[in-house]
Amino acid sequence: MNIGSFLAACALGFVAGAIARALIPNDAFRHMRGIRSWLTSLGLGLLGALVGFWIFHGIFGIGDTDKFDWGGIIGAIIGAMIVVAVASFLIKRFAKGRVAGQISR
Numbered sequence: 119m120n121i122g123s124f125l126a127a128c129a130l131g132f133v134a135g136a137i138a139r140a141l142i143p144n145d146a147f148r149h150m151r152g153i154r155s156w157l158t159s160l161g162l163g164l165l166g167a168l169v170g171f172w173i174f175h176g177i178f179g180i181g182d183t184d185k186f187d188w189g190g191i192i193g194a195i196i197g198a199m200i201v202v203a204v205a206s207f208l209i210k211r212f213a214k215g216r217v218a219g220q221i222s223r
Contacts (some may be wrong), residue, residue: 127167130194135163138198146206162205164200173197185198
């Protein structure tokens with residue numbers, strides 16, 4: 119992967135993650151601000167692009183073999199929405215047992 123492909127993948131991931139976070143109501147990452155929010159959007163979007171690629175290309179056989187391309191932005195957004203929803207569910211579920219940083223037993 120050359121630097122141009124890396125930057126394009128980061129841009130695609132950020133856009134997909136930001137759109138997915140905006141479309142999912144009451145997500146677990148809504149309290150984040152600044153660089154943490156940007157990096158979270160980037161990571162969720164990149165993971166979502168891989169999920170979208172796997173769903174559309176791997177299962178349905180739709181699209182090309184390029185994981186991070188702008189032609190797959192819809193699949194990346196759908197994948198990122200799935201990742202944000204699942205991550206939010208897991209974070210909220212495991213955070214219920216915590217009170218002020220302590221794990222209840």
